[in-house]
Amino acid sequence: MIQNEEFLEFDPSIAEEFGYEISSQISFLGVPLCDTQSLLHLLMRFAFNLLISWLIVRICYYRKSQRKDYVLTYMLFSSAMFLLIFLMENVNLQIGLTLGLFAIFGVIRYRTETVPVREMTYLFVIIATSVINGLALNISYVELIVANALIFLLIWAMESRVLLRHTSAKLVIYEKIQLITPERREEMIADLEQRLGHKVNKVEVGHVDFLRDVAFVKVYYELPDGEINTVDHISKPNQFV
Incomplete structure (x- = not known):
């Protein structure tokens, strides 16, 4: 038995050399209590999705319809859909769930009342935008901004009589x-x-x-x-x- 055995000081560079990642995060039951980098990424994406949804709803939809009840519905749908998609890890499940949601809303159209076609169209746009922002984790921020800008500009052009005159x-x-x-x-x-x-x-x-x-x-x-x-x-x- 060796007494007073001295251990060498841990060197993180050795672990990194063999491909191991060293983390100083505090965890509970194997789950990190706070992942600062992931949290920052989530907040940035959430704020961006919320901004795009607000621009679509406030500038394009509400300016013409003046219906505050659907504004609340769209903003809540956008936030809930984005968080649901972003926090799920299985990509195949994400896509299947998204297609299922589109099918459900296309069939029942809110069974409590008949939703007008224009309101349903905006609902689909809000869901699609939230799915894009929640799933597109491997593309650059510039591509994400351009994709959202194209959606917003198309809606704005159609609503503002730039492309056609409304009757x-x-x-x-x-x-x-x-x-x-x-x-x-x-x-x-x-x-x-x-x-x-x-x-x-x-x-x-x-x-x-x-x-x-x-x-x-x-x-x-x-x-x-x-x-x-x-x-x-x-x-x-x-x-x-």
Whole structure:
């Protein structure tokens, strides 16, 4: 038995020479209590994803719709989806889960109420953006910024009438059914323009009730620049939010 055995001082360079990584992190049950580098990476990615989502929701969506309930929904979806994707380690499971979420929302469309197509489109965009920011861990920050910028610029261009001019449509219950015939269409358009106060581009005649002398008419018209209308397709009081 050797007494008073002296041990050499530990040299980290020797371990690194043989390919071992030396960590000074404090762990509990084999799990690090705090990984500073990973935490910083998570916070940076989360802040970037939150910024992009806020720009899409606030500048593109809310400026036209003015619906605060969906703003809350989109921001919470963005944050939850990003954290879910970012913190999962199995890439195959991430992709499968993402495709599953797209399929679920495409089928049920929020079973509590019918979500308009525009709102569902923004929901898919928010989910897709969060998935991109959560999964793209091996690409450069420049590529990530460019990808998000392309999504934002495309939405902004479509919403700001840069690529096309938007036409609003309103459902009207029209009582002058004597004007719904094709040969009197110009008279009908002139009457609608006078009563609605907008220039009417075209009209489509739908259901006609001869017992009540009314017809359902879809009126297409253009709003002045900078003016919006979010209730064109609402025809019942319980559809107002």
